[in-house]
Amino acid sequence: MKKSLFILAAALAVTGLLRAEKLVIKGSDTLGAKLVPQLAEEYKAKNPGVSFEIAAEGSTTGIAAIIDNTAQIGMSSRRAKPTEMSGAGAKGVSLQPTIVAYDGIAVIVNANGPVSTLTKRQVEQIFAGDITDWSAVGGSAGKISIYTRNTSSGTYQDFKDLAMKKRDYAGSSQKMAGNEQIASEVAKNPNGIGYVGLAYTDTPGIKVISIEGVVPSKESVLAKKYPYARPTFYYTNGEPTGEAAKFVAFTLSEEGQKIVEKVGFVPIR
Amino acid sequence: MAITPTKCFALLASALIGMASAAFAQDSGPLLDLLVKKGIVNDQEAETLRAELVKDFAANTSAGKLNLSSNLTELRLSGDVRARYESRTGELTSGDHLERDRFRYRFRTGLTGKLVNDWSFGVRLETATGSRSSNVTMGDEASGAPFAKGTSTTNNDGVYVGQIYMTYAPSPAFSVTIGRMPNPLNTTLMVWDGDINPEGFSEQFKHRDGQNEFSAVLGQFLYSAASTQNAFGAAPNVQDAGLLAWQGGYKRYIEGTSTFFQITPTVYNYVHANETQNPAAIKGEFTPANAAAINNLFVIEVPVEFDWVLGGVPSRAYADFAINLDAKQRAKKFGTPQLDDQNKAYTVGFQYGKAVNKGEWDARIFYQYVQAFALDANLVDSDIFDSRTNMQGLVVGADYALGNATMFSVTAAQAKRVNDTIIAPGAGDIGSNNALDKYWLLQADIVVKF
Numbered sequence A: 001m002k003k004s005l006f007i008l009a010a011a012l013a014v015t016g017l018l019r020a021e022k023l024v025i026k027g028s029d030t031l032g033a034k035l036v037p038q039l040a041e042e043y044k045a046k047n048p049g050v051s052f053e054i055a056a057e058g059s060t061t062g063i064a065a066i067i068d069n070t071a072q073i074g075m076s077s078r079r080a081k082p083t084e085m086s087g088a089g090a091k092g093v094s095l096q097p098t099i100v101a102y103d104g105i106a107v108i109v110n111a112n113g114p115v116s117t118l119t120k121r122q123v124e125q126i127f128a129g130d131i132t133d134w135s136a137v138g139g140s141a142g143k144i145s146i147y148t149r150n151t152s153s154g155t156y157q158d159f160k161d162l163a164m165k166k167r168d169y170a171g172s173s174q175k176m177a178g179n180e181q182i183a184s185e186v187a188k189n190p191n192g193i194g195y196v197g198l199a200y201t202d203t204p205g206i207k208v209i210s211i212e213g214v215v216p217s218k219e220s221v222l223a224k225k226y227p228y229a230r231p232t233f234y235y236t237n238g239e240p241t242g243e244a245a246k247f248v249a250f251t252l253s254e255e256g257q258k259i260v261e262k263v264g265f266v267p268i269r
Numbered sequence B: 001m002a003i004t005p006t007k008c009f010a011l012l013a014s015a016l017i018g019m020a021s022a023a024f025a026q027d028s029g030p031l032l033d034l035l036v037k038k039g040i041v042n043d044q045e046a047e048t049l050r051a052e053l054v055k056d057f058a059a060n061t062s063a064g065k066l067n068l069s070s071n072l073t074e075l076r077l078s079g080d081v082r083a084r085y086e087s088r089t090g091e092l093t094s095g096d097h098l099e100r101d102r103f104r105y106r107f108r109t110g111l112t113g114k115l116v117n118d119w120s121f122g123v124r125l126e127t128a129t130g131s132r133s134s135n136v137t138m139g140d141e142a143s144g145a146p147f148a149k150g151t152s153t154t155n156n157d158g159v160y161v162g163q164i165y166m167t168y169a170p171s172p173a174f175s176v177t178i179g180r181m182p183n184p185l186n187t188t189l190m191v192w193d194g195d196i197n198p199e200g201f202s203e204q205f206k207h208r209d210g211q212n213e214f215s216a217v218l219g220q221f222l223y224s225a226a227s228t229q230n231a232f233g234a235a236p237n238v239q240d241a242g243l244l245a246w247q248g249g250y251k252r253y254i255e256g257t258s259t260f261f262q263i264t265p266t267v268y269n270y271v272h273a274n275e276t277q278n279p280a281a282i283k284g285e286f287t288p289a290n291a292a293a294i295n296n297l298f299v300i301e302v303p304v305e306f307d308w309v310l311g312g313v314p315s316r317a318y319a320d321f322a323i324n325l326d327a328k329q330r331a332k333k334f335g336t337p338q339l340d341d342q343n344k345a346y347t348v349g350f351q352y353g354k355a356v357n358k359g360e361w362d363a364r365i366f367y368q369y370v371q372a373f374a375l376d377a378n379l380v381d382s383d384i385f386d387s388r389t390n391m392q393g394l395v396v397g398a399d400y401a402l403g404n405a406t407m408f409s410v411t412a413a414q415a416k417r418v419n420d421t422i423i424a425p426g427a428g429d430i431g432s433n434n435a436l437d438k439y440w441l442l443q444a445d446i447v448v449k450f
Helices: A002-019 A035-046 A059-067 A082-090 A120-128 A154-163 A179-188 A218-222 A242-252 A254-263 B005-020 B022-027 B029-037 B043-060 B327-333
Strands: A021-027 A050-056 A073-076 A095-110 A145-149 A174-176 A192-197 A206-208 A229-237 B072-092 B097-115 B119-127 B159-171 B174-180 B199-209 B212-224 B241-255 B259-263 B266-271 B298-310 B313-324 B344-353 B361-370 B391-403 B406-417 B436-449
Touching: A021 A035, A021 A059, A021 A242, A035 A050, A035 A242, A035 A254, A059 A073, A059 A082, A059 A095, A059 A154, A059 A229, A073 A242, A082 A095, A082 B043, A095 A154, A095 A179, A095 A218, A095 A242, A095 A254, A095 B043, A120 A145, A120 A154, A145 A154, A145 A179, A154 A192, A174 A179, A179 A192, A179 A206, A229 A242, A229 B043, A242 A254, B029 B043, B097 B159, B241 B298, B313 B327, B391 B436
Parallel strands: A021 A050, A021 A073, A145 A174, A145 A192
Antiparallel strands: A073 A229, A095 A192, A095 A206, A095 A229, B072 B097, B072 B436, B097 B119, B119 B159, B159 B174, B174 B199, B199 B212, B212 B241, B241 B259, B241 B266, B259 B298, B266 B298, B298 B313, B313 B344, B344 B361, B361 B391, B391 B406, B406 B436
């Protein structure tokens, strides 16, 4: 009798596991560090049978995961490159972008620094290494310490495209794993400068720089006045299906977009 | 997505861009942004369209499949293919004739790239093993089956690395190059065969002040490397042989960039060329039996040229003078101490026109005179006087551009010995170090460049 009960319990457990949906989401640290986990928590609360595996290691890894079919959703803060599209096509994968939120890449400095505004040209020159001392842009003399994301980050590439005319970063720049690390380093370094997504601008000890008089905000991003504004994406293989489609729909829903705004991104409507 | 007439128009406009050229897909961003701004499509519709265009670009263009390093800012592929008919004739002092008529081909292709942080690189692949020629003789398969790829002795049909170098140029005024490089020196065929790509290091300086330009080129070339410098046991030590070149330059612009005068005096100093300890290929003393030795060469070369526009046609007059200041010892070791005055070489030439674009032509004529001990016989041009010194003669030639990428060229030369009491030393195509008295050359080329 005990043996029969054990087998029954095991069978029920296995059945339960089989019924549980697991959604694998990989990619952008910008989306995956805060926003998507919060969306996932809310979604799980409404859909108890669903579990999530979220890995936020950069947009490149998200797009690669869709191409390799190791995730249902790829988070990306940049658009897929032609070579990624080509690689996807070769494997029969159709990369489908869905805009889930807008973001502004905020240029940040140490809160105690005197510089509060920069021109687009100055930003380019600083991050490319043409300007190396704060005194050249109205600050106190001091060697500028540049913090950037690492090369697998979509923000790393987006900032090059949006702010640096696709030039390479200064050789002295230090590459950080995520937005939080950049904000943390800049908060500690009086000569530091870096960039983070809007959701990370409330870190104590940092100051957001106004770019030619425009500060990144919901309004300036939606009005496309802030020069370093960008959409962020979920990538799927064609139109999403199943649980992935439901999660995408939840992200785009009024409830999902409220979370988007609460986390610090700009909702799409 | 609901398709309204305006959206339909937007899609059609963007589709037309894609159809016109898939390459435009990458440039469609501003148009899509404008359509969004005008409210014709929303951001998501624009994004979907953008992705479709990029997919087309990736699928239908070779550029879309390339994944170039982000360190690369420019990549260039170029090269040429040449077919040649060549006739060489030599006459020995005995009156015996040698005639060598050949059909030949040459292939060269180069990849050059500019990198971030002021670096660049170049790689060139080319046929043939020789340093002074990339030619392959058709049907030259003496030891193989017909149409075999190469011969057992030369394998000239193979493709080899002709150039491979990297350059650091932190400013337009200065650069340093390392590797097997295009000859950085301004020179002429009299001293350097144009096919030679020296190996080693080179530094180049240039400064322009108004109409005056000053330059300097330094070369530290590894002429021939020893396999081991310090051998085990009693075997003699062997040292690398080097060639140091110091060239200063002055260029005076007279009108624009087409009319100028230029002079580039150069000093060549051979290092470790001490006859007994050189690597095998250049070992020993320069003698009637050994023309490859580089002992007692301390050469000064002075190339000069004047370029101007003559009747609307670019023209060029040039000359090159060279003297070996150590020729006395070189003549003595050759066994002819009485000929220590055979230490000079010169060339004087004129070119009318410059064939570049379809239908353009040029013609050239020059006279070249090289005494036996004036120059390094390993470096002189391999065609004009068959890789030899102690030769003088006249060369004429012309080029006609059949198309922007196609050139037809003819070159003819006639030469004889400068000094009849000694041979014309050198390892030429019509025999080495023989008693050559007279020499004729005819070449007809078709070159396709890409």
